[in-house]
Amino acid sequence: MNIHEYQAKQIFQKYGVPTPRGIVANTPDDAVKAAQELGGSIWVVKAQIHAGGRGLGGGVKLAKSTDEVKELAGEILGMTLVTHQTGPEGKLVQKVYIEEGADIKDELYLGVVLDRAKEMPVIMASTEGGMDIETVAEKTPEKIIKVAVDPAVGFQGFHGRELVFGLGITDKAEQRKFIEFANALYTVYMENDAEMIEINPLIKTGSGAFLALDGKMGFDDSALYRHPEIEEMRDISEEDPDEREASQYGLSYIALDGEIGCMVNGAGLAMGTMDTINYMGGTPANFLDVGGSANAETVAKGFEIILKNPNVKAIFVNIFGGIVRCDRIANGILEATKLVDVNVPVIVRLDGTNAAEAAEILKNANIDNVIAATDLGDGAKKAVEAAKGV
């Protein structure tokens, strides 16, 4: 689960990670009130969406008067912001964050993620703040300092020293401030079961203070049960409605831009099925994992969600029954065809536990547009042919 910048900054403040002062607003009038409450003479109006690259997309603007705050908030609220992370369809802006202007001297980068190889959180820092960190990692990896912290002992002095010397921070007061900053951010990461935290840019002001000018946080979904206050920050409007509906039925769904709908059990086999369709010359319309407890209702729901996509020309049901029994899936498909108007060919491959019974059920039902397949390759081939109208 991801949260907005303003929410990440609320969490930062709770742990003593310094940020500029700011207030979130839903209307241009609220934006003006926020600016008045913050005081000063320069404000930044920032679109709140779950995607990076907001500045380049026109979602972050500087205002030098409250009139300008109102005008810019009016422009940004309700706009569909397109950035390199939103996809071409963009994201609707429903909230703006009004923040006091900051005196930027240097722009740095600071993040915390899990290093899977070391099996520890790693703090990443770079002098290349404001840049896309993946580009920095690719082109100038030496400009990223990585410090792995063993949670068994926590953030130590040497971690801090490696960071500040690596970044070339020489002033002792600044060194101390930066180390405190990094230590606090590590605590934010650990105590909230974050999956990743990214501050880009982290700025040094003219007076040598460090501030999180941006804040991005993602959380480990499996740990949300112990963080109800974070769960409350969930913004449903940021999530794909079809993906969300699917998840309520225990289905994991992701829309793609091809023509063959897929319904598969298991994430690996679901990806493998997409790959096989591609290999056979077709294009997958979605990823859909029905999970381990598929039944008639979930299968019907799966069909419904797949068929919402007007590009779908055929559906490939590929189930390798382990614990999931194939006869149940076969009955689920029959039920589904009663509940949902399935108007495209459905290629069915059921293998594993009770596959023979399942084949018998489908054969006896004798539904026009259900085509049986013997194995994965055969099914993918038939699905590609069906989609092409062969």
Add this chain to the structure above:
Amino acid sequence: MSILVNKDTKVIVQGFTGGEGTFHAEQCMAYGTKIVGGVTPNKGGQTHLGQPVFNTVKEAVASTGATVSMVFVPPAFVADAVMEAADAGIELAVIITEGAPVRDMQAAKAYATKHGMMTIGPNCPGIITADECKIGIMPGNIFKKGNVGLISKSGTLTYEGANQVCNEGYGITTAVGIGGDPIIGLSYKQLLAMFEADPETEAIVMIGEIGGDLEIQAAAFIKENITKPVVAFIAGQTAPAGKRMGHAGAIISGSAGTAKEKMDALEAAGVKVVVSPAEIGKAVKEVLSK
């Protein structure tokens, strides 16, 4: 021969009396696995599925001599259960539970390693030595005895791969589902080394996914250390960047961990890489009939 588990392996079940634990323990016993007892706090002294229930893993180990634990406890208690097993001297914990917090698994894995306990999983189908011992949730009947070792991040692709190998007239020595979470126990490298050392295993099937770099590490390891033929498939060639595909591990961002990168590395290490899982069986036949 086989790796890690065989017909003599004594297994206890943590979360023995729960719904999942009961169902799968029963299936494992029917397959022939020596389930010698289980652990459920406050149910010590009872008998479940004809086997003794203990309050603690320590008691279970002392009384039964079990060396392997199959973990079915709910996600919030997995780390605790794994650490208890390690502390009690269990040699291998097979963690089936899905949805354990990453931070918990990080701590549990570090603790297990310190205490010399191996782990498999979490969020995995488990391990099976064909016709001898099944510790997990896979359908036992598709794993016919043979000479191919199998390692997979994905559950259903484990079944798909094993099924194809068997349909080609070959069979499985041991199959291990390592899981696709960010923190996992035994990985390709260690298991490849075990299969290399196992006289009965003549070829190895390795099934990976997008995300992380375990397959890249495996490729480097294969190049230096593995003489037996390896067949590999990497799921997710058609997955869009930045989207999570079910497993926490199956996410790619930028250039790190793409299917292509992994396939290229494996191919360069002399591995027979297939572009579709439908080709696994044929590829095994090809490498074994050389």
